[in-house]
Amino acid sequence: MSRLGPRDLLGVGLIGIRTRKMRALLSALGISIGIATMVVVTGIPASSQADLLRTLSALGTNTLQAAPIDRDPPVTLPEEAPAMVARIGPVLTASAVANTHTVVRRNDRTDSQDGLGLTVLAGKSNLLTTLNGTVRSGRFLDATSEKLPMVVFGSVAATRLGFSDLPAGATPPQVMIGDQWFTVIGILHSIALHPDIDRAVLIGWNAARTLLRFDGHPTVIYLQAQEDYIEAVRAVLPATVDPQHPSDVQVTAPSDALAAKRATQTSFSALFLGLAAVALLVGGIGVANTMVISVLERRAEIGLRRALGAHRGQIRAQFLTEAVVLSALGGIGGTLLGITATTGYAWSQNWPVVIPAGATLTGLGGAALIGAVAGAYPAMRAARLMPTEALSGS
Structure with missing residues (x-):
């Protein structure tokens, strides 16, 4: 065969x-x-x-933040620090907030000293993108509105001030910050890794300069970097933020969410x-x-x-x-x-x-x-x- x-x-x-x-x-x-x-x-x-x-990843596992150490007299960060941080190679985006040391009130009849435990922060227009945040109602600050007396609430701040939503088409409400009226244009969803933003009232960086006599020095710098280089970015961040006094800058460790992600x-x-x-x-x-x-x-x-x-x-x-x-x-x-x-x-x-x-x-x-x-x-x-x-x- x-x-x-x-x-x-x-x-x-x-x-x-x-x-x-x-x-x-x-x-x-x-x-x-x-x-x-x-x-x-x-x-x-x-x-x-x-x-x-x-x-x-949506929580912000690739996010770091830098802030001045807490001491007396207070340490201030250079005005150009956010721009310098953005130039670090693996950094994808960098933003900043600054404490304006003012009080927010629902109207001009409430106690001028009672800020409801909220912080009024000047913020860059790219802050929400850097923190992976989202808007629950309304809109966030942009290149135009950050120059005007407009304000965005964190989720906790909105609740404490009695705002749950911003109905479309309705007349925008106003709140008083210092002795200036600000129009409320947005409310944020909670940002899990940044509860300080949840308790914040955010106004534009340029508006804070012109209306609240803000000096322009950031108090917290946020950044997103490529995850594989997050430790390397953290190592050079203090010297980048303040080349003259790097020891005055404290940087957060990579978040526990990043460690959990890598373990997963x-x-x-x-x-x-x-x-x-x-x-x-x-x-x-x-x-x-x-x-x-x-x-x-x-x-x-x-x-x-x-x-x-x-x-x-x-x-x-x-x-x-x-x-x-x-x-x-x-x-x-x-x-x-x-x-x-x-x-x-x-x-x-x-x-x-x-x-x-x-x-x-x-x-x-x-x-x-x-x-x-x-x-x-x-x-x-x-x-x-x-x-x-x-x-x-x-």
């Missing part, structure tokens, strides 16, 4: 699958469950992790992968069992092929091919099933869909390997059958 080509080998290898469809389906199902389990138990945690990393990035679902491996093993045992039974049931076919000239290697290749194809079909079906389940669950949780390519390829490769291992013994057993023994059914 001539040597079988790949197409012929595949054809004879599919005989058992075509003639015993239900048994083949149940065997492939075992592999499918294992592969689907592997995709799901890696894809769902990966999607959850991606959502967590996105949430942590290195986590590994070993238990889940172990469960997937067990499922694959069970599926492989099912394939091996199917192939052993197939050899026993097809002894006459094996004997006939041997009598017609098929040698042992061809018989062995036939049954090995059948086992690998059976497992590969199960692997493909399981991969599709796992991707569908992962995608559906991620969408239901409003997570980004992440299907780890490594786990998927490993699963498919593992399915083929399991098929080869599971089919090895039945294939060798079939190859050892002598033609007369197989045809006699003994």
Whole structure:
């Protein structure tokens, strides 16, 4: 008998699958469950992790702040410090606030000394972007409004002053800061990593200069930098903020959110992968069992092929091919099933869909390997059958 080509080998290898469809389906199902389990138990945690990393990044894990040390007499930072910080290579954006040492009042009839525990801060127009903050109602200061008597409230400041919303189309309310009326143009959502902004009343930097006689020295500088260089930026920040007196500048350590994010990035679902491996093993045992039974049931076919000239290697290749194809079909079906389940669950949780390519390829490769291992013994057993023994059914 001539040597079988790949197409012929595949054809004879599919005989058992075509003639015993239900048994083949149940065997492939075992592999499918294992592969689907592997995709799901890696894809769902990966999607959850991606959502967590996105949430942590939104908090401002790449944010640092610099402020003067607390001592007497008070330390002041140079006016040009925010611009100098913005020139540091890995810094993406830099902004600043400054305490104006004034009091905010709901109107001119309230106690001029009662500031409700709120701080009136002069702020740069890019402050909200730097802190990853969002506006709950109205708008934030821009290049035009920061020159005018306009004010934006942090979330806590708005509550204490009795503001919950700024209805569209309504006449904007006003508050008094010092002896000057300011128009309220916005209310912010809470900024989790910067509670000082939640308790602040923010006015434009230039407006503070002209209306409140603000001297222009920042009290806190905020910046965003590339996460991989956050420690390096922190190291050079004091000398950049105040080259003459770097020891007078204190810089916050990278936030705990950044540490949590990095820990999350290195986590590994070993238990889940172990469960997937067990499922694959069970599926492989099912394939091996199917192939052993197939050899026993097809002894006459094996004997006939041997009598017609098929040698042992061809018989062995036939049954090995059948086992690998059976497992590969199960692997493909399981991969599709796992991707569908992962995608559906991620969408239901409003997570980004992440299907780890490594786990998927490993699963498919593992399915083929399991098929080869599971089919090895039945294939060798079939190859050892002598033609007369197989045809006699003994």
